Amino acid sequence: MMMNELVEKIEKYSNEVLVGAARYYDQVEEFPEEQVKKLFDLGFFQSLYAESNTHYQHYLSNLRLVSHHFPALASIMLTQESHALYPFTKFGTSEQQARYLPELLLGNQFGSFALNEEHSGSDITEMLTVAEKVAGGWQLTGEKQYISNAPVASLFLIAARVINRGQEDTYGVFIVKQGAKGFEVGKPEDKMGIRALPVANIKMTNVFVSEDEVLGGCLNGEEQVNAILNRNRLAVTAQAIGISEGAMKRALGYVSRKRNIGKRLIDLQNTQFKLAEIETKLYADNALLNQVVTTHQDDDRFIAMAKLSASNHAIDITETIISLVGGYGYMKNNDIERLIRDAKITAIYGSSSNRLRKIIAEPWTAC
Ligand SMILES: Cc1cc2nc3c(=O)[nH]c(=O)nc-3n(C[C@H](O)[C@H](O)[C@H](O)COP(=O)(O)OP(=O)(O)OC[C@H]3O[C@@H](n4cnc5c(N)ncnc54)[C@H](O)[C@@H]3O)c2cc1C
Structure with missing residues (x-):
């Protein structure tokens, strides 16, 4: 095919x-x-x-x-x-x-990647989960928060700080299977949006990981985590654009209907201008994503820009559309209120927008 x-x-x-x-x-x-x-x-x-x-x-x-x-x-x-x-x-x-x-x-198995913790977000250096060397492998202890697909996953990639006594800490990604001794997945979280995505916390108490279950066979956590985050950010960018396009489709459907006065909402200049702005933002976000994938697929800053722009727009566009279509957008069976709730996550997971702004500003702050 x-x-x-x-x-x-x-x-x-x-x-x-x-x-x-x-x-x-x-x-x-x-x-x-x-x-x-x-x-x-x-x-x-x-x-x-x-x-x-x-x-x-x-x-x-x-x-x-x-x-x-x-x-x-x-x-x-x-x-x-x-x-x-x-x-x-x-x-x-x-x-x-x-x-x-x-x-x-x-799809016979699902996997999860766990970086985020209660007191740290997507910055690896703030993590408290530790991996300690033991005979034949490693022992993981710590807690991870809000892990996507965790309730259905049988395989977990856990980011952890490797304790190197007397030396600078390093980081690694460790493969843990559901059911491992000391490994617990919490109850699924009750969420504002993307409610069908199962999300849960993870607790690890002295979980043993053999040497051959270190991702890539070596402690290369910083590079691995950064690459995983970037890959995720590009996908979330596409998701954010999709949410905006879905809301736009519904808006166009509604404003094109005939009303009692004979005119349609799309005949009003205000509606045309608002939808024209949205169409332009969508074109720009699609073009930026396409450009980044084609020429800057490993560039942290360009990827951050693509996600920042598309997620900001998804939030603004869904919000603008509910005000354009009035009560229609407020009703659950017309989907717009759900798209507003779903849009919000695109500015949070895969790193919050402020973290992305920090990445974009990095070259200007280096001494
Ligand atoms: C539904 C859902 C699914 C998720 N799935 C996963 C998953 O599968 N795996 C995983 O590891 N994580 C997952 N997460 C966690 C998610 O990635 C983090 O919540 C997200 O990265 C926010 O972390 P943060 O570091 O950006 O913000 P936090 O550290 O939680 O900070 C909160 C706010 O403070 C501000 N802030 C914090 N630090 C800085 C800084 N240095 N500079 C500027 N501003 C800052 C930001 O505005 C941020 O929004 C999920 C979260 C949710 C809600």
Whole structure:
């Protein structure tokens, strides 16, 4: 199957099926097993790890299209990609790749990546979780907060500070399996938006990790965490654009309806001007994402700019649209209120907007 055929299939499935499912799972806040399975069966990740960069752009398009209707489903898929498939592919040893990738690619196993803690966010240097050397491997102790897909995951990549007595601390990413002694996943969190994404905290008490379960076989945490965050940020950028486009579609549908006076809302200049502004922002965000993926895929600052812009716009655009469509946007069965709630996360996970601003400002603050 050609890759754009896959994008077309995902678009069709999103338009025809996902909209109804999204409303249901938003209410019950459960994992949408059937829809996740369908996306895996359609081949969501199949060609992604083939040689060409084009496939990555198709994957981002798919995230965008799913987010038109069901952003939480996009969160589940992008977590599987950026927090499990990608780290194993980029950094895993050949044994780790052979052991874990086939099941992750098919969706028979889910993976999570845990960096965030109660008193630290996405800055690795603030982490309190520690890895101590013991015979045959490492012992992990600490707590992680708000970990996507944790309630359904069987595999966890845990970022930890490695205690090097008398020397500067280093960092590592450790592979832990669900059910390991001393490893506990908390209850799923009750959230404002993307409610079908399962999120939970993790507690580790002296969890043993053998030497061959250190990601990549060496302590290279700083580079690994940074690459994982960047990969996640690009996916969240596509999700944010998708949410805005989904809201725009709904707005255009509503303002094009005939009203009693014979005129439509789209005939008012105020409506046209507001929608023209939105269309311009969407074009700019799509162009920026495309440019970053094509030429700056490893550049922290450009990636931060793409996510900062798309997530700010997703929040502003969904907010503008509810004011354009009035009471229609306020009702649950018209999705706009859900897209407003879902948009908010894009400025929080994968690093908050202020952290991104800090990355962008870095060259100006270096002494
Ligand atoms: C639904 C959901 C899913 C998540 N999934 C995951 C996951 O799978 N894995 C994972 O590891 N984490 C996950 N997280 C955690 C998420 O990544 C963090 O909450 C997010 O990165 C915010 O952390 P922060 O460091 O940006 O902000 P925090 O450190 O929590 O700080 C709070 C606020 O203070 C400000 N701030 C903090 N530090 C600075 C600074 N140095 N400079 C400027 N401003 C600052 C920012 O405005 C920030 O919004 C998830 C969170 C949510 C809500």
